[in-house]
Amino acid sequence: MNSPEQPLPTFDEVLLCTPQTSAEQVGLFLRRCLIPCSRGEKIYTMLYADELSYDVSCRAEELFQHLQRSNSSYRLIILCNCERDNSYLPSAFSHYKVHMIPQRSRAEIQQYLQHHFQVAQPSNSAASVFKERVCVGIVSSKRAGMGK
Numbered sequence: 001m002n003s004p005e006q007p008l009p010t011f012d013e014v015l016l017c018t019p020q021t022s023a024e025q026v027g028l029f030l031r032r033c034l035i036p037c038s039r040g041e042k043i044y045t046m047l048y049a050d051e052l053s054y055d056v057s058c059r060a061e062e063l064f065q066h067l068q069r070s071n072s073s074y075r076l077i078i079l080c081n082c083e084r085d086n087s088y089l090p091s092a093f094s095h096y097k098v099h100m101i102p103q104r105s106r107a108e109i110q111q112y113l114q115h116h117f118q119v120a121q122p123s124n125s126a127a128s129v130f131k132e133r134v135c136v137g138i139v140s141s142k143r144a145g146m147g148k
Contacts, residue, residue, distance in 0.1 A: 008116050009045065017048045023059040026052065030060065034067035034074050043075040050084040057088035
């Protein structure tokens with residue numbers, strides 16, 4: 001986010017973890033991140049790694065320990081819910097823990113995201129529903145089940 005032209009992460013750089021995420025999915029992701037090749041300067045991110053099952057987390061840690069020996073220049077970020085930092089994967093990687101403080105203001109982050117998610121020309125797309133032709137929006141309610 002150092003420049004407005006810097007691209008968003010691509011689909012292969014992000015793994016959104018759920019309790020249903022398989023060991024195979026995590027393994028493929030870690031191999032993309034940790035096996036040295038000419039992929040440029042990608043930054044790989046596992047989101048909600050604390051949601052992984054115990055078995056998947058154990059296998060992920062084992063694979064990470066095995067693969068990281070052959071590559072010291074990887075870029076991997078593991079994001080977890082701070083209220084669940086006692087689950088397996090956050091505990092296993094706790095010695096790498098870094099408390100992150102956003103370096104940009106909320107307004108700058110929103111402007112950056114708006115720049116990347118804006119539909120170029122007015123068209124018959126869902127983006128016309130959202131403010132300023134942005135193709136992504138969040139709809140929320142404080143009351144559950146209210147027709148969102």
